[in-house]
Amino acid sequence: MTHGYPTGASADATPAFGIPRQPVAEMPPAPEEQPPARRSVPGRDRYLDLLRTLALIRVVVYHLLGWAWLSIVFPSMGVMFALAGSLMARSLKRPALSVIRGRLRRLLPPLWAFSAVALTMMFAAGWKPSKDPDLGGGWHVVQVLDYFLPVGAPPYPEHLGSDSGLLDASWAEQAAGPLWYLRAYMWFVIATPLILWAFRRVPWATLLAPLALTAVVGTGIVTIPGETGNAVTDFVVFGGCWTLGIAHHEGVLQKVPRYLAVSCSTLLMAFGLWWASGHHGPDGWDLNDIPLAQATWSFGFVVILLQYSPSWQELPGRLARYDRLVTLSNSRAMTIYLWHNLLIMLTVPIIDQLYSLPFLQSDTDASAITSAYTWLMFLLVWPLIALAILAFGWIEDLAAKRSPRLWPDGAPRGRAKRHAVAGP
Structure with a gap:
């Protein structure tokens, strides 16, 4: 399993503007039941929400900065x-089919x-799946449907446009890379009734x-080729x-003595x-490229957390001061995860506009921008994520059969807010 870069990508490739290509395929958070827009929600475990x-913050930072050691410090x-x-098992108190639906x-x-947005951008940039040699034409073109029902890995052009274009030529690869998580999540959801029965x-x-099983399929003892092998490796x-x-x-874990x-x-x-x-994988100690190390380290880490x-x-x-951030990120986990990598790519052409500002034309100014480029990306990506939440986050509410909300951070609104400010 090589989640640092999708198949066919080069770890040392450098896109336009001199910014190193960042890993794209880790994953982040599951689309679980989200809290309503109020501060305290009976039945929600705020430790798990935290x-x-x-995990969401760490994923964005990892994909932006590419620090391999983050996969060890916190295996998101x-x-x-x-x-x-855990949440899926709790939900299975209801009929399994209704929970899966x-x-x-x-x-x-x-x-x-x-x-819809990503494919529109790919098609507008000239990608034709029927003529893509990596797809092989014919019935393989139906793999595009994996963008809408993630039973497999969605296809994408490894290079689209040019390095001098608005976005780096690898932007489609970067945008589609994290979608492997949705495939794994969907198969886990479908398999959970059977896993729970066996457990x-x-x-x-x-x-x-x-x-x-990871010791077998994740170490090369048994090799399963192609995306099928990647899917099986992810699953185990x-x-x-x-x-x-x-x-x-x-x-069950609570019955085991803590020591x-x-x-x-x-x-x-x-x-x-x-x-x-x-x-070591292509990025050294990055556990995302080392299946057995990822499985054992993550397993032990999670046992201790639980x-x-x-x-x-x-x-x-002091954690209470982050209550609204925790509520917002849990309410918009899918939106943040789906869009963050494409938004990281979008920071590059925006920051490049600094080079053309009339008061930043000296060599010293250009050198300062270049040296601070990665940190400028770090600062810019969060406002872009906020805009994505405003633009697309309400879809999560419709999917959960809730009234759409633009910014569900748990802050009191309307009369309740005025009462909270004024007091009795």
């Missing part, structure tokens, strides 16, 4: 799959909006089976974390780092 927010994918697995209903409309009968075998690498979420919901859980997790994580030390998991109805202490 983890999801941290494992955390997010665990949270999704509900999850897909939340997943697909935001994807359709993103895909309730043979819990430890079900929990550890993905790690054993993160299957352990998804099942950990189920175990958390079922109360034993933490000790075993630490050993497993140490093994993951040891394996990574001898199996063992120490407090149950917060409200964020405590």
Whole structure:
């Protein structure tokens, strides 16, 4: 599994404007049940909401800066799959088919909006799937439908336009790269009733089976070619974390003594780092390119997080100041995840306009802009994400059968807001 770059991409390729191509294929957050637009929501675990927010922020920073060590400091994918697995297991108190339909209903409309924009841009730039040699023509063109129902990996042109164009020629690859997560999430959702059935009968075998399978298909012992192999590898690498979420919901993890859980997790994580030390990918220590290290490190990390998991109805202490950010990011997790990588690419032509400003024409000014380029991208991407939330986030509300909201950060509105300000 090589999530640092999609198949066929070069890790050392440099796009236009001198900005290194950034990794695109990590993933982030699941489209779970979102909190209504109020500050305190009975039944919501704000600790889990905080983890999801941290994962989203870390994913954006990782894709922007490309720091491999971030995959070790906070393995967002494992955390997010665990949270999704726990919430999915909780939902299965209702009939399985209705739960699966509900999850897909939340997943697909935001994807359709993103895909409509991305495909329109690709077609307008001259991409013709029927003539794309990577697709092979014929029935392979139907893979474009994966943009709307992610049963497989959606196709994209590896180069579109030119390096001197408005966007770097790899923009389509960068935009479509993160969509692998939606494929994995959808298959996990469909498989959860079976996983839950197996877990309730043979819990430890079900929990550890993905790690054993990763040792087989993620190390080259058994090789499955093409996107099928990527999909299977994704499923087994993160299957352990998804099942950990189920175990958390079922109360199994709480029955394990904390010292034993933490000790075993630490050993497993140490093994993951040891394996990574001898199996570096194209970006060195980036665990996204090292399946077995990713699986074991993420598994142990998630066990520790869930063992120490407090149950917060409200964020405590100084964390309370971030309540609105946590509420907003959880309400718009899919929007942020789908659009952030394309928005990172969009920062480049915007920042390039600085070079043409009449009061920044000296060599010193140009050198200063170039040296600060990455940090300017970092500062600019957040306002662009905010604009995407305003433009497309309300689709998540429609998908969840809620009234559309532009900025659901939990802030009181209308009369309630005036009352809160004025007091009794």
